[in-house]
Amino acid sequence: MGERVPVRRLDDAGLAAVAAAISDPAVLARYRAKVATVPDSECLWWTGAVSGRSERERTDGGGHGRFWYAPGRVIIAHRFAFAVMHGVDALAEARLLGHRCHNPLCQRIAPEHVVVSTARKNRQEWAVQRRLPYSPLADPRGPRRRARELRDLAREDPQLVADDLARLQELLGEQLTLW
Numbered sequence: 001m002g003e004r005v006p007v008r009r010l011d012d013a014g015l016a017a018v019a020a021a022i023s024d025p026a027v028l029a030r031y032r033a034k035v036a037t038v039p040d041s042e043c044l045w046w047t048g049a050v051s052g053r054s055e056r057e058r059t060d061g062g063g064h065g066r067f068w069y070a071p072g073r074v075i076i077a078h079r080f081a082f083a084v085m086h087g088v089d090a091l092a093e094a095r096l097l098g099h100r101c102h103n104p105l106c107q108r109i110a111p112e113h114v115v116v117s118t119a120r121k122n123r124q125e126w127a128v129q130r131r132l133p134y135s136p137l138a139d140p141r142g143p144r145r146r147a148r149e150l151r152d153l154a155r156e157d158p159q160l161v162a163d164d165l166a167r168l169q170e171l172l173g174e175q176l177t178l179w
Helices: 012-022 025-032 077-086 088-093 119-129 143-156 158-172
Strands: 035-037 044-046 065-070 073-076 097-099 114-116
Touching: 012 025, 012 065, 012 073, 012 077, 012 088, 025 065, 025 077, 035 158, 044 143, 065 077, 073 077, 077 088, 077 097, 097 119, 143 158
Parallel strands: none
Antiparallel strands: 035 044, 065 073, 097 114
């Protein structure tokens, strides 16, 4: 296994740049223009840049949205959305965010949808979710390819994403909950 690359945290200058970005109407409009609503999906779908295959993505799967919020500064898109909803101080405290939907393109920041998490809890949830047929983690395309294909469909027509998700559910089946 290769050398682990540490997650780079936002320094004070980065946090100040995020604070400026979330208070700038032009930056917010540019961010919101990259978010689509997909029929029958509780998620808000990212249609902008998607992360590439890095050392970090060997563990988190990749496919997260990337948003350039200032010249030379990029952030995972849902972390930007978290800062918009909860403020820069909350973002600085949130070392890791967990998606209950397990959709790396999701931008919906709502209670019990995206939560502050830990690496341990995220790994535990991943281990369970990857075996459930309806989970995005079970998609045979893999996380990055899935993200890129669904992002491209959302750019063309959000209904195409809904159609693809229905096709995948038909292909993989649906596991009903026990309770």
